[in-house]
Amino acid sequence: MDALKADELQELVAIATSVGWGAADILLAMKPSDLNVQDSGDGPVTAADMAANHYILENLQATCGTRNFGYLSEETYKIQASGEPIPQPCVWVIDPLDGTRDYIKGTGEYAIHIALLQKDRPVLAVVACPAVERLYFATLNGGTFVEKRNQLPQRVQVSQRNRIEDLTMVASRSHRDERFNQLLNRFPIQHQRSVGSVGGKIAAILEHTADVYLSLPGKSAPKDWDLAAPELVLTEAGGQFTHFDGSPLKYNQAEVSQWGGVIASNGPCHSWLCDETTRILAEIDKNYPLE
Template sequence: MDEILAIACAIGWGTADILLNAQRSSFAIETSGDSPVTSADLAANHYILNNLQATFGLQEFAYLSEETFAAQPASDRLGKPWVWIIDPLDGTKDFINRTGEYAVHIALTHQGRPVLAIVACPELDKLYYATRNGGAFVETRHQSPKPLHVSTQSQPETLTLVASRSHRDQRFAKLLERFPCKGQKQMGSVGCKIAAIAEQSADLYLSLSGNSAPKDWDFAAPELILTEAGGKFTHFDGSPLQYNREEVSQWGGILASNGKCHEELCAIAENLLKAIHV
């Protein structure tokens, strides 16, 4: 696993360079709308898949990537125990708007659960990585890796909640309004949000599907980073997320936290949703 991690980290840094170069020079918007795609998404995706497949092949490992999922036969990945799940550019809207809040997600899953994760935040010059039962770490190009540990805040009202600025409907807005956390801030990219929790600048992340839902590639890598840093990442009912199913959308409510009062927060979220009518 150490050898696989070293390769994945190198690919993460290489992808960060591609995205930074695109931000500094130019990129084209290939598809607009609620789920935009840029030439940078496609270039990053090509780089990641080419490097992973050249190293690990197509026999033992399968690949699930946001940019190639629609054209990929499900049989290529379903039933395969080892699957790489990739979001080459999480936070494309933020990339287009140049907020700096975008990330690269690369996760290796085994039997539907993440065992290795890379989240690169190019504008922060940081790469986060984790292996199952091996801890979570953050490194820069010029500093040695440092272990990550979530905060020790344990009262809901003292937690800082981080949520998406773009993926929200009226129901989710009402949930955020009624949630007991006094500190709330908006941020792009799930990877950036979870990195904030792992580095103790936030404590809690909420996601609630509406007309659409986050996908496997949004969560697989960030989840392992958070849980190996001591946090928890579940559905509102406390059940774990499963990856590489035929349905790649993660419907319902998702709660990621520092883990200190996770079950209480999940219960609060479920009870609040019962009282919200839109």
């Protein structure tokens, strides 16, 4: 399959945004008594995860017609995993409920991620934040937009804040270990806040309430479906999203976990932040060697 053309991407983004809103309705309508929380080994899974996942897959497959797409979903990859990348040149990557713990707690800090990869990079992305009724979407080289309920989409750009003392970092409140806490304590950005889902963290950067997101794998690591859609909506809004060494992320590899540390930012200080993160981690690992 050749590179998707601009008109094809626009057709697909219309499909993905519609599906994103439909999945949001499912999550908003689910009652706490119906969640049937289970432990998947990687974290909790609820009936809401499964219902949204089924809805997204069913509707993407029905509306995308005979196009030769692959599908990588958080809720189904274990039963289809072969240790090899999905062979189709274009692959939908889906997280029907990013931030399940926050969804269970009722914080509202959860999101829906839908991304379309071409080879190993995202070319289309949707990040829906149901609790605040906002949906962000982007296409490669087409910019990022935010859509509110029954309103026309508006173009989104990240802030241009470029002084370290003015920046705010957003990080996970639950996926932390001692090494990550050491990094946060030594990090030059001391304005820090916690948000539940990766999609919510990137939305905070898009909304100018944060500027930097940091992820450091410990016993587990973020997966393709955690990062692919948030990456594109950030970068198409002018931000940057890389490994600590500045290299780009690659998706649909044999391993779905993104073990390299990840830093996302509004952009102006990104290279310096990558260097500083690498320096601090080297000091931490010297004093607290990994087992």
